Amino acid sequence: MRARADRFGLFVPGSSPIHRAPLWAKYLAVLAIGAAALVWRIAPVAVGLTALTVLLYALAGRHVLSRWAWPLKHLWWMFAILGVHQWWLAGGGLAGLWHAVGIVGSMLAALQAARLLLLSTEQADLLDGLARALAPLRRLGVDADAVTLALHVMLRSIPALAGAAGDVTDAATARGLRRNPLVLAGPVVVSAVGYAHRTADALAARGLMDRDDDAA
Amino acid sequence: METMPAPSIVFESAGVSVPDEDAQRRGLPDAARDLLHPLTLTLTERRIAVIGANGSGKSTLLKLINGLARPSTGRVLVDGACTVRDTGRVRRTVGFLFTDPLAQLVMPVVVEDVELSLRARVRDRAERRAHALEVLARLGIERLAERSVYDLSGGERQLAALATVLAAGQRILVADEPTTLLDLRNDALLRRTLDGLEQQVVYATHDLAFAAEADRALVVEDGRIVFDGAASDAVDAYRHLALEGV
Numbered sequence: 001m002r003a004r005a006d007r008f009g010l011f012v013p014g015s016s017p018i019h020r021a022p023l024w025a026k027y028l029a030v031l032a033i034g035a036a037a038l039v040w041r042i043a044p045v046a047v048g049l050t051a052l053t054v055l056l057y058a059l060a061g062r063h064v065l066s067r068w069a070w071p072l073k074h075l076w077w078m079f080a081i082l083g084v085h086q087w088w089l090a091g092g093g094l095a096g097l098w099h100a101v102g103i104v105g106s107m108l109a110a111l112q113a114a115r116l117l118l119l120s121t122e123q124a125d126l127l128d129g130l131a132r133a134l135a136p137l138r139r140l141g142v143d144a145d146a147v148t149l150a151l152h153v154m155l156r157s158i159p160a161l162a163g164a165a166g167d168v169t170d171a172a173t174a175r176g177l178r179r180n181p182l183v184l185a186g187p188v189v190v191s192a193v194g195y196a197h198r199t200a201d202a203l204a205a206r207g208l209m210d211r212d213d214d215a216a
Numbered sequence: 217m218e219t220m221p222a223p224s225i226v227f228e229s230a231g232v233s234v235p236d237e238d239a240q241r242r243g244l245p246d247a248a249r250d251l252l253h254p255l256t257l258t259l260t261e262r263r264i265a266v267i268g269a270n271g272s273g274k275s276t277l278l279k280l281i282n283g284l285a286r287p288s289t290g291r292v293l294v295d296g297a298c299t300v301r302d303t304g305r306v307r308r309t310v311g312f313l314f315t316d317p318l319a320q321l322v323m324p325v326v327v328e329d330v331e332l333s334l335r336a337r338v339r340d341r342a343e344r345r346a347h348a349l350e351v352l353a354r355l356g357i358e359r360l361a362e363r364s365v366y367d368l369s370g371g372e373r374q375l376a377a378l379a380t381v382l383a384a385g386q387r388i389l390v391a392d393e394p395t396t397l398l399d400l401r402n403d404a405l406l407r408r409t410l411d412g413l414e415q416q417v418v419y420a421t422h423d424l425a426f427a428a429e430a431d432r433a434l435v436v437e438d439g440r441i442v443f444d445g446a447a448s449d450a451v452d453a454y455r456h457l458a459l460e461g462v
């Protein structure tokens with residue numbers, strides 16, 4: 001799979017105030033931005049929150065800031081489909097446009113906030129923090145390590161799937177097929193399922209999915 | 217206490233079959249296709265190679281050893297532990313190296329991935345890091361510790377994947393075509409590294425020179441072991457078989 005695939009949300013080393021902020025503060029900020037976006041979903045708030053994420057990315061340094069546009073570059077079609085749908089639902093026109101900007105902008109702001117957490121925090125810290133936070137739930141039968149690992153594999157899958165989509169697009173282009181999303185969907189799903197199988201096998205082989213780990 | 221069984225991999229009439237969908241469509245509901253015919257063997261040699269054509273059943277055979285594939289008949293024992301009933305113990309004895317290291321590496325940075333293997337055994341974070349770095353140093357790749365797995369060359373990735381397996385400390389290493397994606401130099405590097413390991417290594421390969429270095433080799437053909445013996449003889453037998461009628 002391709003190198004460019006890892007740009008979705010992987011750690012960019014740095015010593016900015018954002019990098020050095022305590023983990024709980026970062027989680028809290030993501031929650032706050034996400035909650036604000038979710039509660040209001042109106043254009044002024046959405047645009048304001050999105051602008052705020054640009055500012056926070058800038059605070060995290062040049063390399064992080066340069067990653068800001070990644071979702072727009074690679075997932076624009078998703079935002080476009082969602083935007084048109086929302087515009088149409090709201091009856092079109094200028095009012096519909098404002099509505100669509102509110103919805104899509106809120107999503108973008110929440111996504112960017114979550115990405116910033118990933119970009120500015122080493123994944124091991126992220127996981128240890130999460131495992132610690134989940135530890136009290138152990139009494140309720142929640143396996144904090146398993147949850148953490150699952151989350152981790154999910155994070156890891158995003159770039160892998162983006163890579164698969166890129167590979168399939170290239171393969172289709174090489175064979176003179178147009179970039180028709182419907183034609184591409186099949187191979188991407190097949191590739192994703194194959195990836196999931198290989199990852200599951202690899203995790204199992206490393207003994208990371210066994211229930212009886214504490215037995216020996 | 218139980219007496220310790222001799223350290224070994226034992227196949228007891230172990231076979232793998234899957235429903236034969238073609239035949240089932242033709243009205244034979246119980247039809248099955250053997251991916252691996254029942255076979256009985258004991259593997260104790262330090263270096264064991266498995267060779268054979270594409271689709272002959274090499275990967276299936278290897279996956280039986282750590283329980284990634286389950287026998288439909290018979291059973292497979294590793295140091296006396298059944299791969300189906302005692303999967304956890306088997307996985308702690310057998311490490312598995314895949315052809316594609318990217319499928320195997322889940323953490324973004326090499327040293328973190330090695331730490332992941334240690335998570336269950338070493339709770340202390342600093343200790344885990346030290347231990348992980350030590351494993352990387354043993355393979356001569358400590359310089360890769362902080363690198364993204366995406367930015368590594370194929371050979372470096374495969375060595376990193378090997379480090380994650382070795383960190384788990386299993387006694388046996390199973391490797392499915394570990395050198396297939398590597399160039400000449402990385403191929404030599406990985407082979408030398410594997411050769412230097414204390415672990416028992418069972419590996420599948422299409423590289424006959426690599427296979428010839430083993431202490432014992434199995435030739436698989438259509439789900440059957442058609443030759444089992446000295447590696448150089450196995451390579452001759454496979455060559456003969458493969459080029460027959462070409």
Ligand SMILES: Nc1ncnc2c1ncn2[C@@H]1O[C@H](COP(=O)(O)OP(=O)(O)OP(=O)(O)O)[C@@H](O)[C@H]1O
Nearest residue numbers: 234251268269270271272273274275276277420436
């Ligand atoms: N889960 C499965 N269900 C059905 N058939 C399978 C399954 N896994 C493998 N096979 C089939 O079993 C046969 C043996 O596959 P296997 O992967 O063991 O071959 P191999 O010797 O490793 O080949 P290669 O050299 O191409 O890696 C093949 O015909 C394959 O299509």
Ligand SMILES: [Mg+2]
Nearest residue numbers: 274275276392
């Ligand atoms: Mg194979």
